[in-house]
Amino acid sequence: MLSKAHLAPHQTARNQAISVEALAPGSVVVSVPSLVTALLPSEKGRRCDNCHVLESGDIRLRKCTGCAAYWYCGSECQTRQWNAHHKRVCKYYSSFVASPGYQGLSSNERVDAVLLSHLVMQLFPHDNFSLQAEHNGPLSECTDLLKGSRLDIRVPPICGARSKTGDPSCQRAAHELFSRFGNNNFVLHSHLNSYAHGMFPLASRFFNHSCAPNAVARYINIVSEPVRMEVVAIRDIAEGEEITIPYLDPALPRDTRRNALQLNYGFTCTCQLCSSTEWLRSIPPPARGSQELIILETSLRMAVFGRSDRVAADVVDDRMTHTIPEGLGPLFHESYLSDISERFSKASHEGGYAEALEIGLTQLALYCLVYPTNYPQIGMHALELAKTVWNAMVSGERFTDSGSLAEDAKLYLGIATHILGIFGPEGDPGGPIEEIRVLQGLLNSP
Numbered sequence: 044m045l046s047k048a049h050l051a052p053h054q055t056a057r058n059q060a061i062s063v064e065a066l067a068p069g070s071v072v073v074s075v076p077s078l079v080t081a082l083l084p085s086e087k088g089r090r091c092d093n094c095h096v097l098e099s100g101d102i103r104l105r106k107c108t109g110c111a112a113y114w115y116c117g118s119e120c121q122t123r124q125w126n127a128h129h130k131r132v133c134k135y136y137s138s139f140v141a142s143p144g145y146q147g148l149s150s151n152e153r154v155d156a157v158l159l160s161h162l163v164m165q166l167f168p169h170d171n172f173s174l175q176a177e178h179n180g181p182l183s184e185c186t187d188l189l190k191g192s193r194l195d196i197r198v199p200p201i202c203g204a205r206s207k208t209g210d211p212s213c214q215r216a217a218h219e220l221f222s223r224f225g226n227n228n229f230v231l232h233s234h235l236n237s238y239a240h241g242m243f244p245l246a247s248r249f250f251n252h253s254c255a256p257n258a259v260a261r262y263i264n265i266v267s268e269p270v271r272m273e274v275v276a277i278r279d280i281a282e283g284e285e286i287t288i289p290y291l292d293p294a295l296p297r298d299t300r301r302n303a304l305q306l307n308y309g310f311t312c313t314c315q316l317c318s319s320t321e322w323l324r325s326i327p328p329p330a331r332g333s334q335e336l337i338i339l340e341t342s343l344r345m346a347v348f349g350r351s352d353r354v355a356a357d358v359v360d361d362r363m364t365h366t367i368p369e370g371l372g373p374l375f376h377e378s379y380l381s382d383i384s385e386r387f388s389k390a391s392h393e394g395g396y397a398e399a400l401e402i403g404l405t406q407l408a409l410y411c412l413v414y415p416t417n418y419p420q421i422g423m424h425a426l427e428l429a430k431t432v433w434n435a436m437v438s439g440e441r442f443t444d445s446g447s448l449a450e451d452a453k454l455y456l457g458i459a460t461h462i463l464g465i466f467g468p469e470g471d472p473g474g475p476i477e478e479i480r481v482l483q484g485l486l487n488s489p
């Protein structure tokens with residue numbers, strides 16, 4: 044039992060997390076430390092390998108002199124990780140990453156190979172790879188997790204003394220643990236950008252998936268402490284209601300989500316988004332710039348904002364429920380969202396602000412339909428729009444209705460403030476909440 048949720052039986056998922064009290068948006072349902080993590084290769088040397096804080100003016104990272112591949116913010120983190128698993132990894136790490144077995148893996152698989160190595164070395168410190176776990180210990184927490192449904196898993200090589208890792212009992216233990224990776228592990232993020240993979244067995248044990256979740260995960264980095272995962276309510280959750288989180292991006296097309304959930308987790312999603320969009324077929328959108336596409340995009344903005352040229356402040360009203368109008372099906376094809384995201388990003392960074400603001404508004408309308416209310420990505424996009432409006436205001440680019448630009452910026456900033464305020468700060472210092480504060484100052488200055 045967690046303080047705000049308890050486990051109850053679930054028809055198909057074994058168990059589910061049920062709220063023991065009414066929760067308001069922004070409430071932290073659970074805060075749990077990581078059992079084990081591994082940084083993405085791009086983050087090595089930028090973050091402490093143990094607590095994952097970023098190098099900064101105040102924090103200087105020092106290399107492990109043994110392997111020259113792990114970095115620490117101080118002796119506390121270095122000692123903790125040494126005792127947890129690094130003393131059994133350090134000597135073998137450089138030959139491990141140069142080995143054909145590791146080199147043949149994709150970048151995600153490489154992170155999981157390192158994560159598995161950390162886990163095995165941590166759980167079996169005396170090379171007794173017995174799976175007979177102590178009740179309530181970390182090994183039993185791991186083996187208590189449901190196994191994934193994939194039959195084709197290929198257990199990656201693990202880093203450590205060859206005489207130990209090649210031992211059949213070690214291989215068996217690695218297989219048992221790895222068979223739970225795909226459907227239980229998490230990708231850690233800071234300001235919604237991924238930086239590591241990690242295991243949080245207690246959170247895995249509790250939270251089922253929904254494409255229309257009422258909670259999301261955020262990650263908290265504190266110097267010299269294990270990264271914490273917090274599950275935060277994004278809307279009102281009633282006492283007795285199931286608390287769910289998204290296992291994948293709900294903005295992915297319905298078929299893509301369903302295939303991925305079936306393949307990796309072995310279930311068919313029956314959430315409100317999946318069941319209300321059964322009619323959606325994969326129809327490609329009309330060509331970019333065509334009249335048909337302009338009509339569809341205008342209808343989309345009308346459906347969400349009640350007008351096509353401007354955002355409506357009440358898109359963040361928790362009582363608003365948006366249903367996807369049937370005629371807009373082609374805008375939910377997988378090529379469309381990636382196309383407009385790319386066009387918005389290009390136009391908002393390179394100028395051509397009028398175009399950026401129109402595409403960005405359409406993207407916001409799409410997000411309001413596919414994401415649940417207060418989903419952090421809606422807030423992040425509203426912030427990008429507010430910044431783009433600000434850039435447009437100071438660029439000197441001429442707009443037919445430039446008088447409303449400052450008002451638009453405030454509307455977008457209001458949406459970002461509301462949603463990202465509920466999500467709260469995550470990961471590294473600065474980030475969107477700081478950007479909102481700066482932009483608010485600029486907009487309010489005379």
Ligand SMILES: C[S@@+](CC[C@H](N)C(=O)[O-])C[C@H]1O[C@@H](n2cnc3c(N)ncnc32)[C@H](O)[C@@H]1O
Nearest residue numbers: 056057058226227247248249250251252308310
């Ligand atoms: C991280 S675990 C979630 C906790 C799990 N219910 C338990 O009792 O341990 C993930 C597994 O739960 C099940 N699951 C999660 N969400 C589900 C859903 N919406 N419908 C059916 N099964 C689900 C799947 O078996 C999936 O592989």
